[in-house]
Amino acid sequence: VAHAVSGQVRPMHRPTVHAVYRPRPEREPVDAHPAPLRSVRLPTGPADPSGAAMRLRPDPLSLPQLAVLMAWALVSAAVFVWLRVRSQARLPVRPFAMAAARAVQGPRVRGQHTLPVPMQELRAVLFDMDGVLCHSDDCHLQALKAELLEADFETADGRPIDAAFWQEMVSGQDSDQVMQNLFPHRDLLWRQAFLDRKEARYRELLRGRLQPVLGLRRFLAWVDGAGLRRAVVTNAPRASADAVLAELGLADYFDVVVSAAECPQAKPAPDPYLLALERLDITASQAFAIEDSPSGVRSAVAAQVACVGVTTSFPAHALRKAGAVLIAPHFVNFLCFCPDALPSLNPEGTTYWFTGTDTFSNFSPHPVRIEGVEWPTSEHYYQSRKFAGHPELQEA
Incomplete structure (x- = not known):
């Protein structure tokens, strides 16, 4: 290299570059000895007489x-462009859809956009009883288990009679069908006597033990305030339905009570809901049902009644698969969908209430004002808390 730089190189001379390196493993032990130096010869092209x-x-x-x-x-390049377009198109979808909906529908009222039936058409709400008005599965299970033990009943696979057994074999199903599944070799009179004993034991157990589903009282107050009619549609015997409603203090609250014994077929057939609509003198499009089991949801859907699924007994995916158009864990959550059910926090404007299952997020382009400072989104405010005490950094 020195000869080439100084120009003391013959025209036909092919110089070599001597490179010295020390090979190193990916992870050397602490006490490893350094590798010996080695020399390699790298051929180069002809020298540039100009010294370049x-x-x-x-x-x-x-x-x-x-x-x-x-x-x-x-x-x-194609993957990069696809990811770039996808990431940029994802966020504006929700705001654009909301703006389009407002342009078409006009000003949005709290909850009106999420109810299964528009408020201007809604005339009644149809309730299932067990799992919707109250938590009663424990009382049912204890009564059934006691009667099964007295009847020396054993499951075919030896499984215990527990909550999983109740949900799979009993919950939400027609009582006569349950008895036939449990006792296929018994006659009808024996199965009916067993069912009567079980229901009588259940009515004894529920005294002082029934708990209403969270938010029930406030939701019923909203139903009253909205001037809507009410009906109970249940597969339970009429005596048990009356006992539950009395225990909850709702014996005189509902306009109509329909039990499975009054219909040709029980849920999941549409007969109970069709009878409730007939007694209320309304059409299916003027009401929505609230159910907690896939069987009950299918019954309402078969009667062409929009159905809300409450996940007190079954998971959301099972209710949605059965046809529920709206899912809520309890009535407190469902109140977010009901117009004027929750108080307005802004007297000069509109308060929008959202639930944990909505797509409304901290990145939604809705400004928030806190302590006289307006932030473009709630996420901006949350991030600014990292720089508390430094206003110039918070505003940045």
């Missing part, structure tokens, strides 16, 4: 190698 630096000349790429390189570059 020399460059190594790699071998040219073959056509197959060039084709592979170009294909890799095109695929990488």
Whole structure:
């Protein structure tokens, strides 16, 4: 290299570059001895008499190698463009949809956009009883278990009679069908006597033990305030339905009570809901039902009644698969969907209430004002808390 730089190189001379390196493993032990120095000879091109630096000349790429390189570059560029477009198009979808809905529907009222039936058409609410008005599965299970033990009943696979057994074999199903599934070799009179004993034991157990579903009282107050009619549609015997309503203090609250014994077929057939609509003198489009089991949801859907699923007994995916158009864990959550059910926190404007299952998030483009400072989104405010005490950084 020194000869080349100084120009003391013959025209046909091919100098060599001596490179010294020390190979190193990926992870050396602490007490490892350094590797010995080695020398390699790297051929270079002819020297530049002008003294310019020399460059190594790699071998040219073959056509197959060039084709592979170009294909890799095109695929990488396509993936990058797709990810870029997808990330940019995801956020504006929700605000655009909300703006379009407001332009078409006009000013939005709290909850009106999420109810299964528009408020201007709604005339009644149809309630299932067990699992919707109250938590009664424990009392039912204890009564059934006691009667099964007295009848020396054993499951075919030896499984215990527990909550999982109740949900799979009993919950939400027609009582006569349950008895037939449990006792296929018994006659109808024996099964009916067993069911009567079980229901009588259940009515004894529920005294002082029934708990209403969270938010029930406030939701019923909203139903009253909205001037809507009310009906109970249940597969339970009428005596048990009356006992539950009396225990909850709702014996005189409902306009109509329909039990399975009054219908040709019980849920999941549409008969109970069709009878309730007939007694209320309304159409299916003027009411919505509230159910906690896939069987009950299918019954309402078969009667062409929009159904809300409450996840007190079954998971949301099971209710949605059965046809529920709206899912809520309890009535406190469902109140967010009901117009004027929750108080307005802004007397000069509109308060929008959202639930944990809504797509409304801290990145939604709705400004918030806190302590006289307006933030573009709630996320801006949350991030600013990291710089408390430094206003200039918070505003940045």
